[in-house]
Amino acid sequence: MPEAFTSEQRRFADREEKEQLMQLVGFTIGKEQFGVDILMVQEIIRSAPITSVPNSPEFIEGVINLRGNIIPVIELRKRLNLYRKESAAKDAWILILDIGGRVTGFIVDSVTKVLKIMESSIDQPPDVVMAGLANRYIKGVCDIGGSLLILLDFNRILMADELQQLSSISGE
């Protein structure tokens, strides 16, 4: 039992440290810069052959075969209703994220780099809509050397699509 105690203390200390410094994977869609907690990122792959799934929500690009697991891929641009680039980038990246156990791929234009930011430098999302993005998907914003980084809340992104899916079913 004393061990349990110390490990708890350690965990506490770890968390404190983590709270101070946060590592993000930066990526872009169009001109906007986004970030996602590095701990959620399982891997980043170059575009893989995507099998489309008929009758699925529009923003679902399809499914990919990731070493034997079938993973849905969401076109983040469509999901977030961002302005549309005419031809889908051929050199797109797929961010494979583990969102609460549900491994899902997100298509982004490019992946930039790992950013280390202080937790404290993250601000609440402004009330105004950013880059045409409904702010319920935004966890926070952060100033990185002049430009603004948007932290996305992927839990919401995935959850909301369920809701949408549900409503589309009931609408049928």
Next chain:
Amino acid sequence: MIDMSMLPDFITEAEEHLEELENSLLQLEQGQGRENKEVMDALFRSVHTIKGAAQFVGIDRVAGLSHKLENLLDLIRKGSQPLTPAVTDLLIEGKDRIAQLINELQRNQAEETEVDDLLARIKNIVEGGGEEIAVPPQEDPLPQAYEEPRKGTLAEESMSEEHDEELYSIFLQQLKENIPFLYAQTVELSLSVDKQDVLYRCSDSIKSLKSSANYMGYEKLAKHYTDWQKEISGAVEQLSVGKMPNLGFMQDYIDEIIRSFPQAMEGYSQEETERIAKNKQQNNEIDGLFPEDPHEEAEPEGNSASELDKALGFIFDEEDGPAMPLSLAAGVVDDEEEEEPEEEEYPPVQIAGAAAAPVSGRELPRLECELFEDEHDQELVAIFLRKLQSELRFLREQEAALPVAVDKREVQALLERCSEAVGRLASSANYMEYHSLAGFCGEWRQALKESGPDAVGTLRRFINELLRVYPQAAEGEAALPLPTPQPPAAPAAASEVVAAVSEAEFDSAGGMIESFLSPPPAVEEKIAAPPKLDIPVSTTAPEPPSAAVEEKAEKQNDDSALFARLSSALDLSIAPRSESSEYQMDNVIERIMDTSEPEETVPVQKPVEKASLAPVAAVPLLEKAAKPAPEPEPPAPPKQAVEPLPEEAEVIAAAEEEPLHDGMEDEDAPKKNEVKKLTAKSSIRVDAEKIDYLMNQVGELVVSRAYFAQLVNEMRGLQLLLQERARLTKAELKPLHEFAFRLSEAGVHLGRVSNELQEGVMKIRMLPIDQLFKRYPRLVRDLTHRTDKDIRLVTKGEETELDKMVIESISDPLIHIIRNAVDHGIETVSERKRLGKPGQATLTLEAYHESDHIVVEITDDGRGIDPKRIKAKALEKGMFDKEELDRMSEMDIIRIIMEPGFSTAEKTTETSGRGVGMDVVRKNVERLNGMIEISSKVGQGTKMRIKIPLTMAIIQALMVRVGKEKFTVPLTSVEETLRIFRHEISQIEGVDVIYIRDTTMPIFRLGKIYSIDRSEEDEDKMFVVVVSTGTQEVGLVVDELLGQEEVVIKPLADYLRSGSGFGGATILGDGGISLILDIPELVKIAGEDQAEKQVRRSQSFKRKRRRGGEEDQPPQAVVH
């Protein structure tokens, strides 16, 4: 307070036992029970295990209820409670209630349903029915005569006989165990360096007290405990930051409790009382465990049993104390456990030091073996035992060093070290939640502190006590196994034996015993030596007991000098009588245990191994062989009680062919255990996830095998290409040729291995269908319970194995089918007789393999399904037209019973009639990609045949192509494939249909349903895959049939699955993905599409255009 970490284990375990319990109960009800010992045994085993586990995990209601059930069962076994239907009903109800509680635990981690009503009913029966035996059931491990001396205590106990007498006594007992422990801890707290640790221990103990208080509804007490816990955690916090909290509160809290519950300390100061209480309880336990033992014993002994009883009573009278000298208390024994749990406990016994020193001032605290508790955690137990061993070894070393130590400081240091070791022991005991041992250790430390000059004796006494209760502890020191567990028969046997020592013999018995202790100085030395010397003794040369006894007798014959000494020693033991004699008796027995002279011990131990055999078989032999010394036989038995040797017993049971032992019933028990153990060892419980993972990987392998095959094919193509284009000669191509050949060889090998691996992994998930079949006797019993139907349920092919998931999903369908058979199919007894059928109907459940499928057949010999009746009913309900029905084959008509809402029952009965059942059956079977066939002959019976694939993870499938997409159609739903031309398609009410074999069949274009671009396809010729949903056949239009393949089903995210008509996906040989069609869902979607189309068609052109435009648009609307 329920121990959440243990809960899942408990639930699985309990479910298994409940299943067993139900089986046994049904057997009991059918009248096989009373006489059939095994059924009763099984019942007790199940109930008892549930009780034990529930108590351990802290599930009070289950524990309470199962305890009561046990009592009731006990009455039944003794025959004092007739086995009326009401009683069996009550038993079954009790079982159901436990099942319900466990269900609730599984769902909500809490017991919700009350059990008081059942408890009360059981109590009624127990009290009402049990009048002939004046004593409640827990009283009778020993025969009646034994009651007399104990009545006083009994009465005292029953004073608290309010509604929950049993619970109250449990509560008190817990209090008694914990409070002294806490007391000891509090004392230790002031001395201990590791205060946190002590506090944690206290906190644990309080926790368990709190839960019992909670259960009893003592709110104030519970609150008291809560406050206490808070204080402790506060103190721990302070300690953790390096502050020194005021620990005085501990004493205050304890005082408060002792003030309110003076009984709590009773165990401490008046050990007798506690011991009695415990004995009673434990006797009860023994009784529950080894019900037949007394009878077994009694049988061979014949009418001497009553004599024994009397004698026994006499002894106890003589001994003047309610405390039996041989109060043997078995720990709660888990039958599934190995021998370990079958420990014996003894009341505190004064173990004199090296010399048979008089009782020392301080009584040994009682120590009970708690090993049994850890059925779930053998690993922990092993660690604990190792710890125990090492600490003991250390203590022994210290002990040996003590007398040598000259300096007082040296002695002090040694004692200090001992104390530390004991402390360590206490903490590990605590960790294991062996409260008794922990308390014992606390006491030990205390004793060490106070002991002063007699330190060696104190130390030894404690070590011996510990060793006796935890004989395993000595294993570390001994190469040979220690005498450990107690053969089940022993406790009872022992008491019998004691009884057998009739008045006259008593003397000689005592003398005999004494002789083992006192005579040769050599022996004495050995007694003094640490028990490790026992080891060789206890395991020496397993010989037939009779021979051994003979030997012993002879020896005694020879050694008359020894015998004389025995007698004198015996006088000694008799003389003081009264209280001290009891101790002496204990002492004597105790010392026998330590005696290490082989010749003497061997004979004595032999009978032990044979438990009850000794008095029976050995006695006559002895008398023949050793006429001059007829007495020696009695001492053996007491020894039995003392030194259980089941391990050996088993060895001997196996090795010995001695006719004497054949048929000795007591041997059954260990044997049974052994069998149990074997089966237990051969299976492990594995997290289903791990198997799924393995299955996944195997799936991968199957995929890469397919890829490999594809590569080989490509290689061949390449060869041809080279031959034609590059015009290479045969000789030039030869190496390539050879390589291609080797590659294909390798491919074949890979295929073989992966096939086997796949099969193997699939087998892991396979369970015998017996698991399922076992549930149905109860169902049939319940269904026929209040009807005049008599049904015999026959099961065949129980050993057929199938996927656990499949088993679970066909459980419900089978229930419905059986219900139908019982309710509709099978006639009443009188009706059957009138029809010339045997009164008892037969319902057969049979399972067998058929290629890749498993078939479950449910056959009854009832009235069968009458197609005419179904026709009439279907017409009446307006489900079909007359013409339709006329066109249907008999088979099709019978299939109507699976339509939702169809029922031929005139009125809804308790069990069926709403027309839901068969629909459920069909749905469930379909979900498994299975089929159901019904065949029936009027007046002769019905047969339902369910055919299901062995597993749901890998399926045979037809690959099709539509446009550029490849889809997978499960082969089980494919009826046939056709090739049609455009002109063959006609339209009925806007639905595309084709004519096939004189009927029309709707066809759906997959390309349209899924809006797939098929611009490059030939619109004139197409393929149709005819699929069946069980009720309906439709054609799916595809562009190409790619062939049949074995595919591994991979799950799809739920939002991709719902409403899309895809049930999953699979990975193709080339790494691509193909979606697997969920045919029933797809047909539903297509049907809806069509219905919509028809609606639109019927509307005006203008509206249709506007509306239709909108409806086509939605997807794009989202995009823009």
